[in-house]
Amino acid sequence: MADFTFSRLAVRLAFGVLLTTAATGCDLLEFSPNDTRAPASERDLTRKNLTALAQRPVPTGGDTLRFVFTSDSQRYYDDVPPLVASINQQRGLAMVLVGGDISDFGLAREMRWVNDEFKKLNVPYFTVVGNHDLAQNGREAYQRIFGPLNYTFTYAGTRFILVNTNGREYEFNGHVPDVPWLQQQLADTVGVRRQVVMAHVPPEDGDFDAAVTPAYTSTLEQAPRLVLHLTGHNDKFSVRQPVPERVTYISGYSVAQRNYLLLTLWGRHQYKLETISY
């Protein structure tokens, strides 16, 4: 009987090793760098992170919400593990927002390399698509690995709206960013105390569709609950508030700059901004 059990264990072990080898082999067996294949655990990451977030009570409790904003991890893989280690030391953190350009070449493997590190975060993370994520076959790869290019979610009374602003990637066709969609999301304020918009290309940038800029910025300025507009793309930290008492535009640090922003929101429009070096 003992022999039987042992042999069954051995068979199971051998089978396990075989399966692992086969899975690794299948993963290595790349059809094209532009293919969008990924194991199930590395697909639909946005949806999975949203599920994880929904199950987490607000760590700071009460009205306060704290999150990290980082951006442009593109091809700076050496800088990502220290970033993750530093973020994991922050207390009361609800989530991490990544302002796009996760990849450099728009390849699925690059997005998976970054996720290999970001999945070690103690909190869920959410990305918005960057222009580099749309290079090559990136539009398909991003949607497969992460999810929608425009999406929204509400947590701790705060509505996060993540919008694709990479107009140049669409030959400035007048539809990116999707302003009607943005207006709809900003207008839906049921159970929402405040709003945060995150995009990759800032509206004043040359890679933003200039034909859409006026409609986009006036939509933002007319949203009374919008507190912050976060962008990446140009690796230049800046904070500006063109209209008093309205939205604050924050351009964040790239991963390679070895800084990230720690944001704490409370009340209707109050926020605290800290720069953390790592």
Next chain:
Amino acid sequence: MKPYRIRRMRHTATLLAGLLLGGWSATAQSTDAPTPRPWYVPDHAVLQTGGGIGMLTTGAGYSPSRHPHRFDADVLVGYVPARYTGHRAFAIFTAKATYSPFSVQLAERWRLLPLSVGGLVNYTPAAQINRNSADKYGYRGYYWWTTTLRAGAFLGSRVALSLPRATGGKREVSLYYELGTNDLYLVSYLPNRSGLSLGQILTLGVGAKVDL
């Protein structure tokens, strides 16, 4: 699919089949003193999966010196179905060179080529691969790489079985694997050798070659 594309594909298939059959018939006609084959008849046919050049990849090649080692120059066409591209199927055209400097006789008809080194360039003419047109980010030196042309390098091994031909002489049937990478993975890895491991940039290709 538009009719003209189907016609074009059929035409390509006929051409390929003709080329392969041409190779077979040319060898079938050879006698004990083999008549030299026309230069354009390939020396071997290839079937491969993976390696970044297709899910199903086929083609033909030349081996100027066969024994004791081999140098193979192959031309391949690969196919990646739409379910793995997110949109439309890819065709990938590849030119590939492989050199195997050592040969170990394993048994009477079996030999091992323990090391193969090679390089390839491939072209993926897919509209969905966003091209780096100058009107995009050219002004910033952005997108400095080509999107549809890739270069790659690989190391591998090969095991070959020698079979007698009905007309005399021998033909080799071989199986091979290749572990490789491409230019974009390499430029990702080189400046990030602590953030990325070599294993993360590797691709695997597995294939068979049959001497014609």
